[in-house]
Amino acid sequence: MSMRTTAIPTAKKLVYELALTKGIVSKSELMDQLALTSSSLTRLLEEMTAEGLLQEGGRGDSTGGRRPILYRLNARYGYVWGLEISRLYSSLGLFDLHMNPLRLTRWRMDASMTPERLVAHVEAEVRAGMEEQGIRTAQILGMGIGAVGPLDQRTGRLLSPLFFPAGGYADLPIRDLLEQRLGFPCMLENGANTALIGEHWMLRGEDVRHMLYVHAGAGLRSAMMSNGRIVYGAIDPEGAIGQMIVQVDGPRLQENGNYGALEAFASVQALEKRARTQLRSGSGALALPDSRPPAPDAVSYDTLLEALRRDDPFARELFAQSASYLGVGLANLINILHPERVILGGALIASHEMFFETATRVAGQNIYYSSDYRPSFSKGELKEDAVATGAAVMVLRNLKV
Template sequence: MLNNKKQRIDADKRIPSPKAKELFHDIRRRHEIGKNDLLALSGLTVSTLTRVLDELVGVGVISESGLGVSTGGRRPILYQVQADYGYAFGLDISRVMSRLVLLDLAGTKLDSREWRMDEKTTPEIFMQMVTEQVTEWIDKHRIAFEQIIGMGIGAVGPLNRITGVIEEPEWFAAPGWNHVPAVQMIEERLAFPVILDNGANTALIAESWANRTKDFRHMLYVHGGTGLRLSMMTDNKLIHGAVDMEGSFGQMIIQADGLPYRTAQGNFGALDTYASVHAIEREVNSRLRIGRSSALRQIVRPGEAAKFSDIMQALKQMDPLVTEVVTQAATYFGIGLANLLNILNPEKVVLGGPLMTENNLFFYTATQTAIRKTYHYPKYQVIFSKGTYGEEAIAIGAAQLMLSQLTV
């Protein structure tokens, strides 16, 4: 019964014809657009364009929003997405903080919620919390079941997008996060469509949406946190490898005879070992143990290890030890980033995660290092950004991924 219901929702929510899908995509990427502009963008004849627009208005996904400015003749009709036609949830499943957002069809965020992932947050408990929050929002925003397009999930990898399973992620505080059928668990509880991708990919979807009027052809997203996560996009399309490649950037070898990885599966001398939250914590605590002076001795209780939040507090005080360690980690990160730039030549790179958002030192040190080591500089210049959506990028992109199913 559930599968039949899910298939019915999918069929009802999708836009019928290829031309209508392309036109809807053009309209959705703009707040408002005139018929004349659509005529130039689409290459359709006036009669075909009129017919397809009428089809989209009839379905209910767009509406006429008024008249534009005249350029000498009749004022053009303006069109916009009908925001309340449908809604999508976006779920970010991460190791430290997870988030849920609700978007309407126009991409406007209507609500958000976050949870700290502690030792008690097993998959079963977490999925139940998500289910309860979704149910509460459906009532709060008076959303009819037929208006729900579905939920996108952006999760820590490795994962299998096709089967909807989070496979063997590392460093969750709670047990049970291996081989989690995330899509199945949500669909069984809520009875609407769910899709899964890695969180770096969904974050890049969100940032691409934020830059949709600027026509960047090649973009990268790198998330710096507990681990390092990477995604790539060309011509607004995600690049998927033969296997989930979210963690591949962190396994880039930058020192062949370097330190061992923190688990047996990783490479010696991997970038993650030198330029992650874990790397900074390890190095700071190592220096404290050999007697280095630091403001951390007043922040952290005697006998306890300094955590990343403590280290960031000391960094705000311009503590020399912490500044030295963070600068060193950011320099390593910048070397890894330069390797990506020299191979992939993206136009824009968005850097997200706590390493980038907690303090400007890491971001600026890493980007300046990368620029200095880019092969074709200054002829080739890349744009670096911390992004538009901050820590909500993964969840917002997951919801956008679900909304895009209307044109699949």
């Protein structure tokens, strides 16, 4: 199954894209962008309005003659879904053609969330959302899926993702499974890319063209945009940032990972591993709220997060060290890619304000061209909804209308 495949004139696609990006456009703005006569553009606008894709959005300011008619997309022409599939949490959003969120849900990816249960859960949420909004299947333009990589976009499969609490996600044809259950087309992209697409969408009025997105959670993921376009490699490179070496002959997190890789210092798995090792050796101490020391092997990320929020010294030091290493990794990327904006997301970034502040401070101190160049850092506008929102934007960007 694929997105709508009706052949379209280039001019119609450009009108659609301008209305999607700008929100509202005038005929004179369109004339500046299109190689059409005034009468041809008028006929095109009338056709797009008649089919329900465009609608009049009032009148603009007069420049001496009649006030121009403004056009915008008809929000109810169709609807799109955006799905995030991640290791700790997944989410699902329903949006209209103005990218207004009509429904957003989020759930924990625990050991019971097998692929079969995930697909069933997504289907149930989609059916509930469509019933709630009074939407028919024929009105759904598609679903974008932002998933943990590595993946194969061509075949719509998750290849060998790590650290899922439940098994069965390797070589998973997730796109086909969802299309078969839902009855409308789906697109698969790695989650870091869709998060960046979503955050770039939120900045569309600022003409930001070079952006870096880094997600620090159960693993490390990154995405880069240059001249407004996602940068791709020969293979899906989403998790490559985790294998950046930041300490020669340092530890490694997984058997096939690099020694001294960033993921061994700045990830949920690394925090748990380091905490358990130090507690076993007696080089660290952690107390539960009732002052009982936990068994080292029972210490989880949730345990450490709770301790951090109590300002436990041991937990705070673990998170601070992790944030410093992430800052070094960020500086390495920035010194190569030179983005204008750096967006940080994921469970570690959300853990405590100290983590974000430490990571960005260390990164800033190690930017080589710091006197002439200074990117801005933020947690983004969409935060935990970035992946799902960007996945929905991806559908609209690729829609054949």
